[in-house]
Amino acid sequence: MRPVGMIGKWQDRFAQSQPLALEVGSGKGQFIIGMAQAHPEQNFIALEIQEVAIAYILRKQVELQLPNLQLILGDGAALTDYFAPGEISQLFLNFSDPWPKSRHEKRRLTYRHFLAEDQAILASDGRLQFKTDNQGFFEYSLVSMNNFGMTFDLVALDLHHDARVTDNIETEYEQKFASRGGRIYELVAHFPTKKDTPARA
Numbered sequence: 001m002r003p004v005g006m007i008g009k010w011q012d013r014f015a016q017s018q019p020l021a022l023e024v025g026s027g028k029g030q031f032i033i034g035m036a037q038a039h040p041e042q043n044f045i046a047l048e049i050q051e052v053a054i055a056y057i058l059r060k061q062v063e064l065q066l067p068n069l070q071l072i073l074g075d076g077a078a079l080t081d082y083f084a085p086g087e088i089s090q091l092f093l094n095f096s097d098p099w100p101k102s103r104h105e106k107r108r109l110t111y112r113h114f115l116a117e118d119q120a121i122l123a124s125d126g127r128l129q130f131k132t133d134n135q136g137f138f139e140y141s142l143v144s145m146n147n148f149g150m151t152f153d154l155v156a157l158d159l160h161h162d163a164r165v166t167d168n169i170e171t172e173y174e175q176k177f178a179s180r181g182g183r184i185y186e187l188v189a190h191f192p193t194k195k196d197t198p199a200r201a
């Protein structure tokens with residue numbers, strides 16, 4: 001069931017009102033729990049489509065009782081069903097399914113249709129952070145976001161050996177791939193604001 005009643009009211013669910021970050025596809029929650037613990041000055045929502053995975057996060061949250069973490073069992077392909085325009089200040093896509101076959105391009109969470117959803121819920125100064133171990137998916141996402149008019153704040157082709165990144169919190173997948181010697185890619189980007197859009201002649 002979609003939490004339609006919560007649209008625009010998510011801050012009411014937290015101990016205090018503060019910038020709200022969302023992770024789409026949280027898996028077992030290692031990243032979002034680590035972020036909520038490291039950043040008590042922010043609120044966090046884990047959005048996950050699989051009951052088994054969200055139940056795993058819930059079990060940890062029952063134990064930890066973090067005041068700045070809420071969970072949604074839902075579909076990250078329809079973010080405007082859950083959030084009001086500008087309600088989210090930071091959006092995390094971590095190791096989303098790469099859907100490598102060309103005919104599945106429209107399922108990739110960095111396809112333009114999903115970027116439009118992301119843009120709608122992100123605040124004007126909001127940021128999208130994307131991590132993957134899949135080079136092809138990373139390249140695709142760079143092009144898709146560039147074509148969408150987004151600006152890149154960070155492009156890291158080897159996140160774990162990038163001196164610019166000092167506060168990385170690993171996801172379960174990231175830990176697994178990196179421990180086998182795999183390279184992790186990350187980008188941080190923002191959407192164009194109205195003032196970035198060139199005026200028509």
Ligand SMILES: C[S@@+](CC[C@H](N)C(=O)[O-])C[C@H]1O[C@@H](n2cnc3c(N)ncnc32)[C@H](O)[C@@H]1O
Pocket residue numbers: 024025026027028047048049050053074075076077094095096097171172173174
């Ligand atoms: C490859 S796993 C990555 C999990 C975690 N982010 C990590 O890096 O360890 C992808 C996760 O995204 C979830 N997922 C896939 N499509 C989704 C969607 N449309 N909405 C929400 N979650 C989704 C899957 O259930 C899975 O838990």
